[in-house]
Amino acid sequence: MTGAGGALSRALIPAFHRAGARLFLSDPRPERMAERAEAVGAKTFVADLTRLEEAEALARFVEGQAPLYGVVHTVGGFAAGRFLDSDPGLYDWMLDLNLRTTFNLLKAVLPYMEKRKEGFFAAFAAGPAWTGVGPGRALYTVAKTSLASLLRSLQGEVEGVRFLVVYPMGTLDTEANRKAMPQADFSRWIAPELVAEMVVEAASAKGGRLLELPIYPPL
Incomplete structure (x- = not known):
């Protein structure tokens, strides 16, 4: 589980623990994941996944202790704003966090999965990547x-590996989002626990195939 100190991982970690998974948690900042790791008996590894060598070190760490069968990759970044006001630095940041980390992690873990012809890799896109509409979020939409597209393109390339792309189709109900938008109607937001439940279900499927899962907010 990458981004183990993040908002989504707060729901994903206990959900996978209840399902019986042996968990390895990764985040660039150890203090963000220490308490969560202790609660489920997980091992931790500090890694900056924008660097391929650190992604490879993470994969070796996990594989050295247990067969690396699955990855849930939650690392990503968001920024909104008018495209003409953006700059190359923002472009680099968005692509690094959302795409480069995914590329590096896939390069690091897929050789182990290919060897045993079994595995699961889940990553998080966003609603604009599903609908193709993202005014005010052009760089975010491009990144997601x-x-x-990267995960879609890998379908069938690595025998036995299941790929999952999750598309939250609205705002996730997290503490940070509530602080940022205190006047919003939280009842219309997506519960991270629902997302976690769906990802665990997808991870339990059999066979190598691509799954794409849009998750909508309540009506």
Whole structure:
């Protein structure tokens, strides 16, 4: 589980623990994941996944202790704003966090999965990548659409590996989002626990295939 100190991982970690998974958690900052790791008896590894060598070190760490069968990759970044006001630095940041981390992690873990012809890799896109519409979020849409396209393109390339692209089709109900938008109607937001439940279900499927899962907010 990458991004183990993040908002989505807060729901994903206990969900996978209840399902019986042996968990290895990764985040660039150890303090963000220490408490969560202790609660489920997970091992931790500090890694900056924008660097291929650190992604490869993470994969070796996990594989050295247990067969690396699955990855849930939650690392990503978001920024909104008018495209003409953006700059190359923002472009680099968005692509690094959303696409480069996914590329590096896939390069690091797929050789182990290919060897045993079994595995699961889940990553998170976004609603604009599903609908193709993202006014005010052009760079975010590009980054998440590229992530989804990468996983789609791998379908059937690595025998036995299942790829999952999750598309939250609205705002996730997290503490950070509530602080950022205190006047919003939280009842219309997507519960991270629902997302976690769906990802666990997808991870339990059999056979190598691509799954794409849009998750909508309540009506």
